[in-house]
Amino acid sequence: MTNVRVAGVGLTHFGHHPERTSRDLFAEAGLSALDDADVAAGDVESVYYGNFMGELSEHQGHQGPLAAEALGVDAPATRYESACASSGVALRQAVRDVRNGEVDVAVVGGAERMNNLETAESTEALAIAADDLYEVRAGMTFPGAYALMASAYFEQFGGSREDLAHVAVKNHANALGNDHAQYQKEITVEDAMESPPVASPLHLYDACPVTDGASAVVLVGEAYAESEDLDAPVAVTGTGQGGDKMALHDREDVATSPAATDAAEEAYEDAGVSADDVDLAEVHDCFTIAEVLATESLGFFETGEGVDAARRGVTTSDGDLPVNLSGGLKAKGHPVGATGTSQVAELTKLLRGDHVNSEHVPDATTAVAHNAGGTVASAVVHVLEEVEA
Amino acid sequence: MSDVRDAGYDDFVDALADGEGYYVECDEGHGSLPPRRACPHCASRDLSEEPLPETGTVESCTEIHVPTPSFADDAPYVVAVVDFGPVRVTGQVLADPEDVEIGSTVAPTVTETATEGDRLVAFELR
Numbered sequence: 350m351t352n353v354r355v356a357g358v359g360l361t362h363f364g365h366h367p368e369r370t371s372r373d374l375f376a377e378a379g380l381s382a383l384d385d386a387d388v389a390a391g392d393v394e395s396v397y398y399g400n401f402m403g404e405l406s407e408h409q410g411h412q413g414p415l416a417a418e419a420l421g422v423d424a425p426a427t428r429y430e431s432a433c434a435s436s437g438v439a440l441r442q443a444v445r446d447v448r449n450g451e452v453d454v455a456v457v458g459g460a461e462r463m464n465n466l467e468t469a470e471s472t473e474a475l476a477i478a479a480d481d482l483y484e485v486r487a488g489m490t491f492p493g494a495y496a497l498m499a500s501a502y503f504e505q506f507g508g509s510r511e512d513l514a515h516v517a518v519k520n521h522a523n524a525l526g527n528d529h530a531q532y533q534k535e536i537t538v539e540d541a542m543e544s545p546p547v548a549s550p551l552h553l554y555d556a557c558p559v560t561d562g563a564s565a566v567v568l569v570g571e572a573y574a575e576s577e578d579l580d581a582p583v584a585v586t587g588t589g590q591g592g593d594k595m596a597l598h599d600r601e602d603v604a605t606s607p608a609a610t611d612a613a614e615e616a617y618e619d620a621g622v623s624a625d626d627v628d629l630a631e632v633h634d635c636f637t638i639a640e641v642l643a644t645e646s647l648g649f650f651e652t653g654e655g656v657d658a659a660r661r662g663v664t665t666s667d668g669d670l671p672v673n674l675s676g677g678l679k680a681k682g683h684p685v686g687a688t689g690t691s692q693v694a695e696l697t698k699l700l701r702g703d704h705v706n707s708e709h710v711p712d713a714t715t716a717v718a719h720n721a722g723g724t725v726a727s728a729v730v731h732v733l734e735e736v737e738a
Numbered sequence: 739m740s741d742v743r744d745a746g747y748d749d750f751v752d753a754l755a756d757g758e759g760y761y762v763e764c765d766e767g768h769g770s771l772p773p774r775r776a777c778p779h780c781a782s783r784d785l786s787e788e789p790l791p792e793t794g795t796v797e798s799c800t801e802i803h804v805p806t807p808s809f810a811d812d813a814p815y816v817v818a819v820v821d822f823g824p825v826r827v828t829g830q831v832l833a834d835p836e837d838v839e840i841g842s843t844v845a846p847t848v849t850e851t852a853t854e855g856d857r858l859v860a861f862e863l864r
Contacts (some may be wrong), residue, residue, distance in 0.1 A: 351779045441822070449759065469806065469810065470807065472804065472805075472806050472807075473806040473808070482747045482771075483747075483828055483859070484828050485806070485856055485857075486815055486827045487817060487828045487858050487859050488806075488815060489802075490802055490804065490805060490806055490814060491801050492804065492819055495797070496800035497798040497800050497818075497819055498798070500798045500800055501797065501798035501840070504798070504840045521748075545803070546803045547804045548800045548801065549801040549803075549805055549835075550800075551800075594778055597819055598819045599778060599825035603798050603819060604798075629787065691850040716847060
């Protein structure tokens with residue numbers, strides 16, 4: 350089994366780009382990743398592409414080949430759809446193929462175009478990540494589903510809206526210098542508390558924005574990296590995926606995300622690390638409560654004890670375990686199909702030392718990416734380690 | 739979309755509207771909602787339809803202010819996950835949001851959306 354190196358990463362600006370097609374967004378991110386890797390398009394043996402709502406937003410199915418040709422790559426290409434975890438699961442498949450030696454050079458990424466839809470249309474498109482028959486038809490929205498998780502969490506474990514506001518404030522602060530981020534604007538706890546309600550107890554500032562954007566990473570086998578003399582100091586050393594029932598009401602508990610716990614345990618075991626070894630993490634904070642659930646699933650905090658981590662300064666940029674130094678989905682933005690690989694792109698840069706926030710984690714060697722689909726009916730976790738200084 | 743029925747789901751809503759709600763139970767006692775050919779919890783294929791208890795308890799709830807287009811004229815409204823013991827069901831609570839809280843007792847019913855007149859699973863406070 351060969352080790353998998355991240356040879357290069359690429360990101361578009363995440364934000365409001367209603368006029369740009371997904372193919373164009375992905376071309377920018379993918380070509381930038383190939384340039385960063387110093388790998389020629391002709392060497393790419395497989396393309397793994399994540400996208401969620403392309404049929405609804407762009408009337409486009411069968412997007413794998415479109416993604417490959419956007420990069421000038423003539424190779425097998427497949428689209429992966431797992432709601433907001435689409436490029437995360439694409440990455441997992443690529444990691445396994447490179448490990449197995451079936452593929453030496455892979456491009457993995459994703460793109461999403463959402464702002465060409467009206468807000469109501471994009472709300473509807475996002476809602477289909479829930480169970481249509483028994484959730485969407487009852488009037489559930491995506492924020493509504495996470496609100497149900499937040500209400501149940503507060504009831505079972507305590508915590509407050511103000512605790513969640515600190516998550517939003519932290520992630521906005523982290524995004525300030527990130528040129529890829531949708532929001533480079535500081536907010537206060539008061540701003541978050543006073544923002545309009547979306548689905549109680551969640552307010553506008555508890556939610557990530559609607560985002561257009563793309564991300565990509567180039568994965569290579571270690572032998573290829575050595576033979577081509579690539580500068581690829583970061584390796585993907587662990588991968589894990591978990592699943593749960595589609596509808597919240599079919600889960601054992603509405604206030605936890607066991608699919609992410611399963612994914613994390615698998616990824617840690619795969620990498621031979623534990624939660625204590627993790628220096629920084631990018632987690633799926635589509636809503637502030639989602640970051641709390643994620644950090645508990647990843648084993649950073651006991652169940653019910655993660656809600657005030659941002660407030661206590663544990664997960665802030667100067668804390669013991671910085672979470673979402675990129676700004677997270679909350680402030681960097683959440684172009685659904687692009688999110689999973691964007692987390693890995695940000696972590697790679699943070700570990701390499703060429704991220705605007707690398708100064709906060711100068712000695713970091715181990716990082717974790719957590720990408721969730723739906724209300725965490727899908728979860729995928731990857732461990733990244735710096736293997737060459 | 740056409741008006742073709744969704745077998746299982748529409749039968750469930752019909753029954754609920756007639757006051758004869760049911761759920762699917764496996765031989766291990768796990769509850770789920772139709773259509774099912776295997777228990778989602780233990781894979782048992784020995785399934786039967788059992789009467790839905792007359793009341794359940796709100797396990798979690800939210801007041802939705804920003805709806806999808808299909809519920810534009812309905813907002814704000816309360817969505818709840820209701821625990822009926824062997825099975826849980828998601829639906830709207832037909833009550834003032836201030837009167838609905840975790841632990842509230844509710845009974846299942848069926849209502850129509852204000853926006854498009856679509857049927858949906860709902861609950862009334864008891």
